[in-house]
Amino acid sequence: MRVALRITKYNRYSFIPLFWFLKRRGIEAVACFSKEEVLVSGASFAFFSFMTPFAEEAYREMAELKEKGFRVIAGGPHPSALPYEVLSSGADAVVVGEAEGVMDELINDIVSGSLKELYSAPLNSFPTYSMEASPYTAAVELVRGCPFGCKFCQVSYLFGRRPRNRPVDEVLYEAQVLLKRERRFIRFIAPNALSYYSHNGIEPNVELLEELFSKLKEMGLLQIFFGSFPSEVRPESVSGKAAAIMRRFCANKRVVVGAQSGSNERLKELGRGHVVEDVERAVSILNSYGFEVSLDFIFGFPKETEDEQRQTLDFIEEMLKKYKVKIHAHAFIPLPGTPYWNEEPSPIPRWLKRRLHELEEKGLLDGNWAQQEYLRRRLCRLH
Ligand code: SF4
Structure with missing residues (x-):
């Protein structure tokens, strides 16, 4: 049996563990980077994983594939939060939440032809699944x-x-997979990289990080990327000790810090x-250890006032003046499953857009804020 994994720029990492599950059961997973590739893949099932901004596009593709006789299985952030919307938009089955806990059941049902509409596992601890069976490599997930x-x-x-x-041993195992494929660098995914095995989710476990980094280096990894995309760090987790360890072992020159607002x-x-x-x-600590800092900000939160936006812009200007920073700007988009899902985004006023564009032109700011702003107007019918 063969299934098609509809891979996009934004979901590649979500699919990596599925290769392991499918291969173990003798199912061939075909990586498809377009709808056309799915159509000629020889598969009868197509797997989708998508976030809210890409839902409309996914629904269009799902409908076309259904017309051609494919059965569609959807997972990821948007289907997890709004499974019934996704079912009514054409999916035959939706995986809610983490897929690891339901993959065996889902595969059994695919093989026996008795697919259910919803698959959902309780939030729990799962063993981690290596990228070994996948033809692709991914950033290694440190914390979920x-x-x-x-x-x-x-x-x-x-x-x-x-x-x-x-666990450290599992991270090292993944590092071996990378080395076997002649990859000499490693990246990580975590909501806050410095919270890895932290006792309170904030204070970094510096000893453990040092142990992990030293072992990775001893194994032969030349470059460790930590605290840069696709992991970032929370500001209050940054300490002199943590920055020193990162400076000693890590290859990234830039650290991403979530600031979000200047108010x-x-x-x-x-x-x-x-x-x-x-x-x-x-920022001050990271700069003093030689790191440039990318600061994440979001504009247009629900009920965000112009005064708060002004405070955020003032703070940005101050950071740009005093430190080596680059601003990474986003426009708020309501995401399903969050407390702000049904909240209206606040407009981003002209004076603010103008300044964000100016900073962009000077190379001091990047990010998809303008596209996101356009997208959320479509999603939320904002004017
Ligand atoms: S934005 Fe907040 S909730 Fe989301 S990962 Fe960062 S710290 Fe956690």
Whole structure:
């Protein structure tokens, strides 16, 4: 039997573990990078995984594939939060939440032809599944779940607030897979890379990080990327000790820090659990250890006032003046499953857009804020 995995720029890492599950059961997984490749894949099932901004596009493809006789299985952040919408948009089955806990059941049902509509596993600890069976490599997941529950972010609502850490031995095993494929660098995924085996989700476990990094180097990995995409760090987790360890072992010159707003009232409302001053402290420490900092900000939160947006812009200008930073700007998009799903985004006023564009032209700011702003107008019918 053969199944098609509809891989896009945004879901590749989600599919890597599926190769292991499918191969183990003698099912061939075909990686398809377009709908056309699915059509000629010889598969009878097509797997989709997508986030909210890509839902419409996924629905269109799913409908076309259904017409050609494919059965469609969908998972990922949007289907997990709105499974019935996805079923009514053409999926035959939806996997809610983490796929690992239901893959065996799903495969049994595919093989026996008795597919159910919903597959959902309780949030639990799963063993981790290696990328060994996949033709592709991925960033290694260090931590899943996040204790903070920020109102705009899906991580805590999909994966729970109890962080689950991937044991060091398993990370080293994945590193061996990379080396066997002649990859000499490793990247990580985590909501907050510095929270790996932290006792409180904030304070870095510096000793363990040092042990992990030393072992990775001893094995022959030349470059360790940590605290850069696709992992980032929370500002209050940054300490001098952590920055020193990163400087000693890591190859990235830049660290990504989640700032999100320059207004303490807004940060409180978002449930971020840190203040603006923590962001400046983190930037100052990281710069002093030779790291440039990429600061993440989101504009247009529900009920965000122009005064708060002004405070955020002032804070950005101050950071740009005092430190080696680059701004990574986003426009808020309501995500299903979060407390802000049914909330209306606030508009991003002209004066602010103008300044964001100016900073972009000077090379001081990047990010998809303009496309996201356009997209959310379509999604939320904002004018
Ligand atoms: S934004 Fe970051 S800290 Fe907040 S819930 Fe999401 S992953 Fe956790």
